[in-house]
Amino acid sequence: MRIAGLDFGSNTTLLLIADVVDGKVVNVLCDETRITKMGQGVHKSKKFHPDSLARVEQALKDYEKLIQKFQPDKVCGVATSAARDVENSHVLFEMAKSHGVPIEVISGTREAELTFRGAFADRAPEANSCVIDVGGGSTELIFKDGEKIVGQSIDVGSVRLMDLYGESDPMDQESFQQMRNYVRERLNPDWKSQNFEHGVAVAGTPTILAAMEMGLKDFDCEKVDGFRLEKKTLQDWMSKLQKMSLNEREQIVGLPKGRADVIVAGCAILFEFLDFIGLESLEVSIRGVRFGVVLDQAH
Structure with a gap:
């Protein structure tokens, strides 16, 4: 069909x-x-x-x-x-x-179910896997509990956060720290007890960060899909991006101009989720x- x-x-x-x-x-x-x-x-x-x-x-x-x-x-x-x-x-x-x-x-909840199913459209999920979907308005963390897909949507998204904290260009350190705190305060403590062993990240933030890390002038699905983003890599990009103006970010190879405004918030969200659940890296997926x-x- x-x-x-x-x-x-x-x-x-x-x-x-x-x-x-x-x-x-x-x-x-x-x-x-x-x-x-x-x-x-x-x-x-x-x-x-x-x-x-x-x-x-x-x-x-x-x-x-x-x-x-x-x-x-x-x-x-x-x-x-x-x-x-x-x-x-x-x-x-x-x-x-x-x-x-x-x-x-x-x-x-429904968004989380569809995201999990989409992320693993090409294979069965590994044991103790989770999916992180950084959106513009919300971010979902999804995993399987037995046969049931369990997901929670948190109202932290890259567009939403830039509306709240992105008035200065570059983003000042105080606003950046407030934004990170805003994310952390909304994360669910119960997630820490899940003992995740494998994480998959979907949507524009992780796929573009992978393209940036590889220096891809043209987006290449085959290279991006399955790329592993290390926590240290996210931390390094987060630090760099926060200090750069919008114009400077638009010059980064692999970062489309249309995403340069929200990548600071997107990177911070992804890092805070990864750090909170205790994983050292994430697999990037082009699905969702x-x-x-x-x-x-x-x-």
Whole structure:
């Protein structure tokens, strides 16, 4: 069965069109990302910004053409943290519907389930594994407890934190420390007792950090997927990025200009999660919610 799965996140809008056979993604026809910053200002205003909606509509116009080209059997979109937080989500629903995309606003728990399933779309999860998904509005930590997927969504995301702490450029040391404290205070102490042995990181923050560490001028899925990010590497990048202006960050090889504004917060979130659960490294995965959506819709 051919499925188109769209993920309307707080920082990006993604489209995956893939063939699914016997519960596995066997052929990826299209895997696209647009930086739409749908979570811009949402933490304070509780409304989608008109500029954000304009960027999302442009992405939908692009994606509508791809959906028409590949003719999937089903089209399904999910909206996450930003859509959960706003009063005018109906504007997004109507816009997407006009481009042939139905949207479901999913809970943090549902988002976690789809993320875990998507992260391990290519294999069975290792024992005592967890998945960390650093989003624009929220971050999820997900793991398996027996046969049950357990996930918790925390309202710390790269766009949300830059809205709160990113007024100075470069970010001043006090704001940077306050941001890190904000993340730590919201982490669940129960996670420490899980004794995780293997961590997988999905979404833009880890994939871009991997590209930066490898100095990739052009993003290469094969090189990024499976790359191991060490805690020391994250710490080094976090220290460097905090001291750099936006203009300086935009010059970093491997860092797209559209992500240069939120990478400081994203890196800090990823480091704090990793440090808190006691792992020394994370495996980077290019998969995530959109893969989970495609697998879910194929049933």
